[in-house]
Amino acid sequence: MEGHVSYPILAPVIKKYPATAGPLFQTYNDLSLAQRWESLEVIDLSNALRGGFRGRRPGTTESSVVVPCFLTESLSMSWISSVFQDLPDVKDFYLAICTEDSSVVYYRMSKGIVKPPM
Amino acid sequence: MQLNANQHIKSGGRKQNNNEKYRHAFPLVFTARPWPSRLIGVVGLGTGSLDNPECLGIFDPHTKSVWIQTSRDSNILWTRGFFGKGNLSRSEPSWHDRQKSSVLTSEEITAQRREARKKFKQERAQALLEAAAQAEAAFAVGQEAPAPVLPSRPAEHLIIPKRPTKDDVLEEDLPKEPTEDLEHLQLTLPEAFFLVWGLGCLTIVDPNTHMPMSLGAVWGSFQNAYSPSPSPSPGLISRLDNPFLINYLVYHHYRSLGWIVKSGTKFCVDILLYKRGPVFSHAEFAILVIPVYENAEDQKSSPFDLPNAGPISWTWLGTINRVNSQVQKTVILTYVVIPSSTSVSSDDRRTPACLSRFSLREVPLKRFIPARMRD
Numbered sequence: 001m002e003g004h005v006s007y008p009i010l011a012p013v014i015k016k017y018p019a020t021a022g023p024l025f026q027t028y029n030d031l032s033l034a035q036r037w038e039s040l041e042v043i044d045l046s047n048a049l050r051g052g053f054r055g056r057r058p059g060t061t062e063s064s065v066v067v068p069c070f071l072t073e074s075l076s077m078s079w080i081s082s083v084f085q086d087l088p089d090v091k092d093f094y095l096a097i098c099t100e101d102s103s104v105v106y107y108r109m110s111k112g113i114v115k116p117p118m
Numbered sequence: 119m120q121l122n123a124n125q126h127i128k129s130g131g132r133k134q135n136n137n138e139k140y141r142h143a144f145p146l147v148f149t150a151r152p153w154p155s156r157l158i159g160v161v162g163l164g165t166g167s168l169d170n171p172e173c174l175g176i177f178d179p180h181t182k183s184v185w186i187q188t189s190r191d192s193n194i195l196w197t198r199g200f201f202g203k204g205n206l207s208r209s210e211p212s213w214h215d216r217q218k219s220s221v222l223t224s225e226e227i228t229a230q231r232r233e234a235r236k237k238f239k240q241e242r243a244q245a246l247l248e249a250a251a252q253a254e255a256a257f258a259v260g261q262e263a264p265a266p267v268l269p270s271r272p273a274e275h276l277i278i279p280k281r282p283t284k285d286d287v288l289e290e291d292l293p294k295e296p297t298e299d300l301e302h303l304q305l306t307l308p309e310a311f312f313l314v315w316g317l318g319c320l321t322i323v324d325p326n327t328h329m330p331m332s333l334g335a336v337w338g339s340f341q342n343a344y345s346p347s348p349s350p351s352p353g354l355i356s357r358l359d360n361p362f363l364i365n366y367l368v369y370h371h372y373r374s375l376g377w378i379v380k381s382g383t384k385f386c387v388d389i390l391l392y393k394r395g396p397v398f399s400h401a402e403f404a405i406l407v408i409p410v411y412e413n414a415e416d417q418k419s420s421p422f423d424l425p426n427a428g429p430i431s432w433t434w435l436g437t438i439n440r441v442n443s444q445v446q447k448t449v450i451l452t453y454v455v456i457p458s459s460t461s462v463s464s465d466d467r468r469t470p471a472c473l474s475r476f477s478l479r480e481v482p483l484k485r486f487i488p489a490r491m492r493d
């Protein structure tokens with residue numbers, strides 16, 4: 001991982017939160033190289049004890065937040081609340097669930113009850 | 119990587135192409151002997167030769183996987199047994215091809231198909247709305263409503279993509295091809311161990327020393343990857359409920375029965391079983407791995423929080439069965455019985471010999487609807 005071209009951008013956050021280095025790396029590569037997100041930057045989510053990303057999906061003007069995690073992690077409602085505490089002006093974020101075969105599955109987590117679009 | 123070659127061939131030809139491309143079930147290939155030595159082979163002697171591609175991978179403990187970084191090895195491992203997945207692609211590593219806009223890959227075909235289906239659904243919804251409005255208007259006047267005209271199925275609108283020829287595309291219009299392929303083939307730890315121990319066609323390199331790892335080191339490191347505390351030494355006495363052992367046991371079991379085993383995350387299950395491969399047909403079975411401890415004390419003292427090890431609720435099971443029956447897959451519960459730690463010696467635990475002490479039981483699930491299933 002250290003030799004990969006994406007590593008230098010992620011290095012500061014990986015050093016701070018080494019346990020979630022895997023999902024961080026996988027999600028960053030998926031967003032920047034495969035999904036082609038724009039203006040991607042790494043953010044520090046201290047309550048959630050990991051790094052995350054802020055960027056724009058291709059074709060949109062607003063930026064979104066992506067929080068990576070392992071498939072095998074147990075996440076609780078209080079953990080989700082702590083992520084929203086780290087991001088005070090954000091109404092929803094994408095949870096990037098990373099698996100060992102390199103699949104990344106995205107789920108959108110919203111604050112409160114949100115009616116699904118038609 | 120060679121998917122573009124199939125696009126302009128009719129379905130019969132594509133099937134034949136795939137049969138040819140994926141003709142080897144495993145990376146190891148036995149080469150046929152010429153007929154005189156086949157006679158010798160009949161009496162039990164003989165010199166058929168084994169072609170071992172001797173692939174090289176690097177272990178990454180952060181992503182708990184082994185990376186194959188050369189296109190030669192990626193191609194061999196994918197086409198001979200469907201091992202691994204491109205880390206920037208849906209299945210076969212095709213990221214580099216997708217960057218060259220002249221080549222159409224499976225991801226792009228799926229995107230086109232989804233667009234066509236979305237458009238069809240919108241047109242159909244629109245047509246139904248108009249028909250309903252017309253029927254209302256006709257009813258108000260007292261006349262019969264005209265029959266609604268619905269748009270035809272998207273398959274009729276679908277244009278088989280053609281590979282652009284030299285006449286279509288000018289040299290200056292082509293974007294500059296990226297020089298570096300930033301994608302690798304990612305093997306899960308069970309896949310990698312199967313290739314190293316079961317088939318002997320893969321060597322794994324340590325990420326820190328860049329030296330090839332011995333079998334014992336691989337066995338230890340793969341288990342340590344799941345350890346809650348950082349970097350214990352290899353050669354540690356294994357806990358029998360290490361997730362790597364459970365995952366490997368199930369993988370080895372189905373692989374040796376001839377199934378192609380892939381991850382089942384997209385269908386809320388642990389693994390999917392393919393009869394010949396993802397290229398030939400959809401997976402028939404969706405497997406949920408359920409670990410069961412022979413000795414309850416082992417579960418209490420476990421540092422791992424094994425998924426599905428606790429009591430199962432019907433809502434959870436029902437949800438998974440719903441998801442999978444919509445895609446015509448049968449859900450199978452595979453119970454893995456973890457032997458008591460007191461019954462397996464520490465010597466056995468240092469090697470894969472401990473795997474023979476586990477046992478496996480399969481329970482297929484089928485939803486029974488009395489009204490429909492009368493025969």
